[in-house]
Amino acid sequence: MSALKLLSRTKLYWGLIAIFLIGVLGSPISSKGNNIFLSYGNLLDVLRQVSTTGLIATGMTAVIITGGIDLSVGSLMAICSVVCAMLLTVPGVTSAAVLGIPAVAVTALFIGIVATRFVFLNLAKSGAGGATGRETGLDAARGVMAPLVAGAVLCGLTLWFLVPQVEPKFGVLGVLLVAPCVGLLFGALNGFIIVAGRLQPFIVTLAMMVTALGIARLTAGQNNAVLPVYTGSNATEDFELLRSMVFGVIPMPGLFFLGAMLLYGAVLRFTPFGRYVYAIGGNEEAARLSGIAAGRVKIATYAVSGLLAGIAAVLYVAQYRQGKPDAGAGLELDAIAAVVIGGTSLMGGRGSLTGTFCGVLIFGLLSNILQLHNINSNLQLVLKGMIIIGTVLVQERNVADLLAYLRLPAGQTTHKETAAAQRPSQETPSLNLGGNKK
Amino acid sequence: MADTNSIASRESAQDIVLSAEHVSKSFGGIAALTDVSFELHRGEVHALMGENGAGKSTLMKILSGVYTGYDGTVRVDGRPTGFAGVRDAEDAGIAIIHQELNLVPELSVADNIFLGREKLIAGLIVDRKASSRSAAALLERLGIALDPDARVGTLRVGEQQLVEIAKALSLSARILIMDEPTSALSPAECQRLFRIIRQLADSGVAIVYISHRIDEVMHLADRVTVFRDGRHVLTDTMARLDENAIIAAMVGRNLLSSSQEERAPGGKTVLSVADLSLSKPDRQGWRAVLGGVSFDLAAGEILGIGGLLGSGRTEIVETIFGSSTGRAGGAIRLDGQLVDIRSPRDARRLGIALVTEDRKTQGLHLKASITDNVALPLVGALSRFGIRSTAGEQALARQAVKALGIRCEDIEQAAGTLSGGNQQKVVIGKWLATRPRVLLLDEPTRGIDVGAKREIYDLVFRLAGEGLAIVVISSELPELLHLSDRILVMAEGRQTGILSRAEASEEAIMRLAAPRRSARSAA
Numbered sequence: 001m002s003a004l005k006l007l008s009r010t011k012l013y014w015g016l017i018a019i020f021l022i023g024v025l026g027s028p029i030s031s032k033g034n035n036i037f038l039s040y041g042n043l044l045d046v047l048r049q050v051s052t053t054g055l056i057a058t059g060m061t062a063v064i065i066t067g068g069i070d071l072s073v074g075s076l077m078a079i080c081s082v083v084c085a086m087l088l089t090v091p092g093v094t095s096a097a098v099l100g101i102p103a104v105a106v107t108a109l110f111i112g113i114v115a116t117r118f119v120f121l122n123l124a125k126s127g128a129g130g131a132t133g134r135e136t137g138l139d140a141a142r143g144v145m146a147p148l149v150a151g152a153v154l155c156g157l158t159l160w161f162l163v164p165q166v167e168p169k170f171g172v173l174g175v176l177l178v179a180p181c182v183g184l185l186f187g188a189l190n191g192f193i194i195v196a197g198r199l200q201p202f203i204v205t206l207a208m209m210v211t212a213l214g215i216a217r218l219t220a221g222q223n224n225a226v227l228p229v230y231t232g233s234n235a236t237e238d239f240e241l242l243r244s245m246v247f248g249v250i251p252m253p254g255l256f257f258l259g260a261m262l263l264y265g266a267v268l269r270f271t272p273f274g275r276y277v278y279a280i281g282g283n284e285e286a287a288r289l290s291g292i293a294a295g296r297v298k299i300a301t302y303a304v305s306g307l308l309a310g311i312a313a314v315l316y317v318a319q320y321r322q323g324k325p326d327a328g329a330g331l332e333l334d335a336i337a338a339v340v341i342g343g344t345s346l347m348g349g350r351g352s353l354t355g356t357f358c359g360v361l362i363f364g365l366l367s368n369i370l371q372l373h374n375i376n377s378n379l380q381l382v383l384k385g386m387i388i389i390g391t392v393l394v395q396e397r398n399v400a401d402l403l404a405y406l407r408l409p410a411g412q413t414t415h416k417e418t419a420a421a422q423r424p425s426q427e428t429p430s431l432n433l434g435g436n437k438k
Numbered sequence: 439m440a441d442t443n444s445i446a447s448r449e450s451a452q453d454i455v456l457s458a459e460h461v462s463k464s465f466g467g468i469a470a471l472t473d474v475s476f477e478l479h480r481g482e483v484h485a486l487m488g489e490n491g492a493g494k495s496t497l498m499k500i501l502s503g504v505y506t507g508y509d510g511t512v513r514v515d516g517r518p519t520g521f522a523g524v525r526d527a528e529d530a531g532i533a534i535i536h537q538e539l540n541l542v543p544e545l546s547v548a549d550n551i552f553l554g555r556e557k558l559i560a561g562l563i564v565d566r567k568a569s570s571r572s573a574a575a576l577l578e579r580l581g582i583a584l585d586p587d588a589r590v591g592t593l594r595v596g597e598q599q600l601v602e603i604a605k606a607l608s609l610s611a612r613i614l615i616m617d618e619p620t621s622a623l624s625p626a627e628c629q630r631l632f633r634i635i636r637q638l639a640d641s642g643v644a645i646v647y648i649s650h651r652i653d654e655v656m657h658l659a660d661r662v663t664v665f666r667d668g669r670h671v672l673t674d675t676m677a678r679l680d681e682n683a684i685i686a687a688m689v690g691r692n693l694l695s696s697s698q699e700e701r702a703p704g705g706k707t708v709l710s711v712a713d714l715s716l717s718k719p720d721r722q723g724w725r726a727v728l729g730g731v732s733f734d735l736a737a738g739e740i741l742g743i744g745g746l747l748g749s750g751r752t753e754i755v756e757t758i759f760g761s762s763t764g765r766a767g768g769a770i771r772l773d774g775q776l777v778d779i780r781s782p783r784d785a786r787r788l789g790i791a792l793v794t795e796d797r798k799t800q801g802l803h804l805k806a807s808i809t810d811n812v813a814l815p816l817v818g819a820l821s822r823f824g825i826r827s828t829a830g831e832q833a834l835a836r837q838a839v840k841a842l843g844i845r846c847e848d849i850e851q852a853a854g855t856l857s858g859g860n861q862q863k864v865v866i867g868k869w870l871a872t873r874p875r876v877l878l879l880d881e882p883t884r885g886i887d888v889g890a891k892r893e894i895y896d897l898v899f900r901l902a903g904e905g906l907a908i909v910v911i912s913s914e915l916p917e918l919l920h921l922s923d924r925i926l927v928m929a930e931g932r933q934t935g936i937l938s939r940a941e942a943s944e945e946a947i948m949r950l951a952a953p954r955r956s957a958r959s960a961a
Contacts, residue, residue, distance in 0.1 A: 122823045271824050272817040279814055282803035289761055289800055290815040290868065291786030349805060 011394060012343055012358045019362055023369045037372060044251055048319070050364035051253035052077075054357075055312040056328075057335040057342075058260050059187075059305030061356045062268060064339055066301055067281045067348025068194065068201035073309040073335060075212035076186050077328030080179040080313030082220045085227035085323025087170035087178060089234045095219045097166050100178035101159070107181040108158045112151030117143065172238045175317075180310035186212060187306020191299030205302075209332070216325035226324045229317055242318035253315040260308060265353040277301060281348030338363050341391045362391070453480040454516065455644045456501065456532070456613050461510030463496055468857045470496040471508075474670045476663060478613065483635060483645045485659035487652075488688055493668040494648050498615050501646075502534040503527030514613075533606035534615040539598050543591030548573035550590050551605045576604050580634055595748060596627035603634065607643075614638065615646040620654060621747055621913065624952055632658050652681055664688055705737030707774070708907040709758075709790075709876050714768035716757050724765060728753045731768070731933045733926055735876070735907045740898065742922025743911045744947045750931040751911045752795055755878040759785045759792040772875070786815055791869035793862075795880040795911075801865040804854030808846060809835040811853050812868045838867030843893060859890020866897070877901065880911045895921060915944045927951050 027037030036042055056073045063070045079099075086096035120142045158177065165174045186208065194204045220227065229239065242252050250258075268274035276297045279287040288294045309328070317323045342359030344351025366387060370380045456478040463471040471493045478484050486494050499505045501512060503521030511518050514530045521527045527534075541550050548570045549556075557568040573586035582600045590598060599619055606614055616635075620628045635658060639645055649655055655662060656676065663673040664687040672687040716728035728750045735741050743751045756762035758770060760779040770777055772788055779785050785792070794800035802811055813820065813831035820830040835849040842863040846856060853864055862882065869877065879898070883891045898921055902908050912918045918925055925937045927950035934950040 118824070125819070125822065270826055272821045272826055273824075275810070275814070275817045275826060278806070279803055279810070282806055283799070285800050286803055287814065289759075289782050289792065289794060291781075291783040291872075292814070293781075293783055349803070 012355055015391065016358050016362055019365050023365055026369065026373070028372055037369065042368065046364045046368045047254040048251045049367070050360050051257040052312045052316055053331060053334045053338060053363070054257040054360040055260055055308045056331055057338040057356050057360050058264050058353060059308035060335045061339050061344055061351060061353055062264065062277055062301045063305050064344050064346060065277050065281045065348060065351045066298055067284065068298065068301070069205065069336070070190065070302060070305045071202065071205040071332050072186070072190060072208035072212055073305060074328035074331040075209045075216065076183050076306050076309040077313045077316065077331060078216040078325045079186070079212050079219065080183050080310040081317050081323035081327040082216050082227065082325060083182055084175045084179045084314050084317045085229050086219070087175050088229050088236070088239060089169065089227060091167060091169050093166060099219060100182055101162055103185050104158050104162060104178055104181045105155050107184055108155040109151040112154035113147040116147040116150040120146065169236060171236050172241055175314055179314045180307045183306040183310025183313065184303050185306070187309070188299055188303035190306065191302030194302070195295040195298050213325060220325050226322050228322050230321065239318060242315060253319060256311060256315060260311070261353055261357055264304070268353060273297060273300065278349060334363065337388050341388060454478070455480050455514065457513045458497060458501060459511045459513070461497065461500060461508055461512070463500060463505060463508040469668050471668045474665065476670070478644045478646060480644050481639055481642045482660040483639045483647055483658055485655040485662045486646055486648045486665070487655060487662060487684060488665035492665040494665055495617060498534060498617060498646065498648065502532050502615060528609055531610065531612035532615065533609055533611035533613070535599070535602045535606060535617065535619060537618045537621060539602055541590045541598055541601060544589065546587050546589055547584055547601050548586040550601055551576065551608050573604070576608055580604060580607070581637070582634070596623040599623065599631065611643070613644045617648045620649065620651065628654070652684055656681065705739065705905065707734045708737050708772065709735040710771040711758065712769045714754065714757055714770070716753050716762055716764050716766050718764035726931060727764070728757065728931050733936060735909065737905045737907050738902050740902050740908045740910060740921055740923050742918040742925040743909060743928065744915065744918050744925050745928030745951045747913065749928040749951065751928050752880055755792055755880055755909060755911065759790060759878060761792065786872060789873070789875040790878065791872060791874035791876070792878040793865050793869060793880060793882060795884065797861055797865050802853045802861060805852055807850045808839065808844070808853055808864055809849045811864050812838045812871055815868060815872050834871045838864070838871060842867050842897065857890070859886035859893070862886055862890070862894065874906070876907045878909045881913065882910065883917060915947055918947070919944070
């Protein structure tokens with residue numbers, strides 16, 4: 001039984017190993033007799049390909065753990081890719097600069113304020129004695145003035161850095177600052193409407209998905225405009241950095257993906273914020289009644305989701321050498337699928353980034369295997385869909401439950417008979433004879 | 439088969455319509471029912487009595503097909519049955535009216551009565567006229583003066599109860615189980631309900647009447663069965679019983695004789711509430727659900743709040759705690775300082791704690807561990823520069839387990855696997871960890887067994903002794919009288935009086951809690 005339990009608890013890794021083995025055994029062999037699937041280049045391609053989905057799935061995981069969903073990430077990525085490509089290639093005051101620079105300024109102001117308050121609150125906490133529910137407030141100087149000053153300074157610094165880049169073209173650091181901030185603000189807006197308007201996340205982010213797509217097209221200037229980015233000719237040389245290998249070992253997008261995963265994973269695991277995310281998903285009412293600012297936590301998860309979509313957008317532009325309004329089309333669904341395959345419950349309260357990591361890899365390896373075998377792309381879609389259902393079926397009930405479920409009709413009739421037959425004997429009453437509820 | 443002989447002889451008595459034989463049921467290792475037998479005759483009103491947690495509701499849920507996994511046999515008309523669900527029980531003519539009503543407030547009386555069995559034209563379209571007509575006929579037969587087209591949401595609780603009865607009878611129920619039907623009714627409504635119950639019994643319907651109001655049972659029942667701690671204690675005809683015999687059977691040990699020593703809550707006033715009110719949005723604008731509530735609470739004092747279900751008791755504590763939805767008014771002072779509490783977060787910071795009525799939906803994250811639940815309000819306070827202190831959180835949990843005597847295997851055990859009483863202690867432990875000055879307890883002993891109840895009482899006294907100011911809401915009058923130094927009574931959203939310990943009695947509370955005609959016509 002415990003072996004079965006262990007198997008069911010680690011099923012995700014088994015799934016990952018299984019798909020890896022299928023890949024190895026079924027791989028075409030190159031003319032030199034090498035296993036193509038196992039080749040370093042191929043596996044790096046997989047990592048490169050999953051990075052975009054992976055970044056988005058990372059943000060999506062926390063949103064889903066709170067019991068929400070974010071359908072807008074694909075469109076947010078589209079906006080950010082357009083903004084990024086425009087800043088890189090078009091000099092002067094463009095729609096991208098008009099949208100992007102204020103976004104950075106607002107974000108910088110906000111981060112300055114929050115970070116300063118955070119530091120002062122924790123310094124005050126170290127000073128005060130034991131922990132109680134009564135938090136020590138800050139005086140006006142440290143609670144209001146210092147954060148405002150810090151925010152203004154940070155805001156000024158970013159403007160000082162960005163504004164001179166408008167007239168020529170943006171560099172890699174510039175776009176790495178602007179695109180994620182644009183994503184973050186749109187994400188925060190999602191969260192704000194969901195919390196303040198007490199609306200369903202599904203409908204709010206669906207509306208944002210449509211709106212953001214429109215904004216992306218408006219920003220780009222014409223429908224389906226593709227903004228090509230040629231580093232060295234129409235964009236700065238250093239942008240090439242984002243598609244290169246780091247130390248010749250790992251592709252840059254993969255590094256961003258793994259970094260985001262580790263960082264956000266640590267946040268979810270080791271910080272109060274992470275605990276609140278799970279608490280809200282588990283029982284939002286109980287969390288709120290425990291004095292947790294559930295609204296702010298939820299807004300933050302959507303903001304981070306948008307931020308990661310922004311980072312994914314920059315990597316997308318580097319990877320495909322273009323930014324366009326349909327850049328992230330359908331990506332939200334891939335991300336949700338990866339999260340769910342990873343065992344995170346759409347009901348909220350349960351899930352992990354480790355799971356999502358496996359889910360993303362399973363999804364990526366699968367696509368890679370199908371491509372290596374030159375399987376018709378439409379058939380690929382059918383197979384992917386079936387595999388999502390299969391995995392989630394195994395994921396949502398554990399294996400034992402699934403077996404019990406399949407056996408249920410037989411199980412229940414015997415239960416009734418034995419219950420009646422056993423009665424006269426003096427056996428101690430057992431707990432629960434059938435697979436019934438409770 | 440030797441054991442079934444006695445049963446066979448009893449079955450020959452023709453009028454036994456429903457029986458349970460040697461039924462046992464447990465939840466996660468906690469026995470709710472142990473080897474219980476029960477018989478119901480045609481045309482009788484059979485009262486089932488016992489304290490909360492005695493197993494009354496569990497048995498009724500087994501008899502009505504809600505619980506399907508149990509040991510023992512249930513017979514209908516002498517034939518063993520195995521209900522796979524509520525539908526099977528309904529088909530066998532058993533209907534149950536739960537304490538919480540199962541009606542759709544947006545639908546009319548007639549629509550509710552025929553929900554799921556709509557009268558149709560050509561098998562497709564709902565025939566509103568026909569259903570309205572049949573509903574009217576049914577209501578008339580029961581002597582209930584209700585408009586079948588009225589929206590159920592506009593009816594009073596007592597009237598809704600009658601709709602439930604009509605619905606049960608429209609299913610041609612021969613066996614009617616009623617779980618605490620009078621807990622939200624006015625005396626006049628109770629009388630009407632009793633008349634209808636009597637009438638039904640005379641027409642041959644067998645009725646199980648669950649209650650812990652002895653006066654009602656004395657008045658209404660033909661026979662009485664008493665359960666205690668999940669075991670059958672007594673079954674007899676009413677004629678051979680008196681009030682004392684029933685009480686003795688129900689209580690068994692003297693629950694309330696625990697440590698109510700002479701406490702002297704003469705501390706200084708901690709919480710002061712003046713003219714508290716609350717309005718909630720309604721179709722017609724704002725509807726007042728609470729008004730004119732004023733009281734002072736001293737350190738070490740226990741203030742009880744009594745009243746019928748829906749009388750605004752819960753709204754008082756929710757408004758103080760900042761968790762109510764709607765528009766609140768009035769003044770709340772802590773240590774004489776006017777405070778503005780807009781969210782539970784504000785309340786927590788000020789040292790106010792609320793243990794909510796429903797621990798499963800409002801108090802606990804059932805799948806999370808004891809540690810995660812206890813530490814939840816303090817996760818932020820315990821962290822340093824954004825890193826949680828797992829050790830600190832576990833220390834809090836261990837402290838709570840020790841101080842409150844939470845029986846568990848491990849502090850990392852999921853809260854949902856604990857018994858009701860221990861779950862409640864986890865919720866209380868969570869709030870005590872925040873070291874509050876004011877503790878608000880809403881139905882702290884609902885649905886927990888007798889032993890755990892006594893532990894909660896002892897705990898409340900101990901905390902008051904340590905200087906905590908405590909408010910306790912309870913529907914159980916003996917509990918309220920036992921715990922409280924003073925009792926504030928509510929009726930229809932308004933405070934109708936505060937009774938001192940000397941003045942307080944069950945009668946006095948009920949008198950103040952009864953809804954008034956004038957208030958009703960105004961509503």
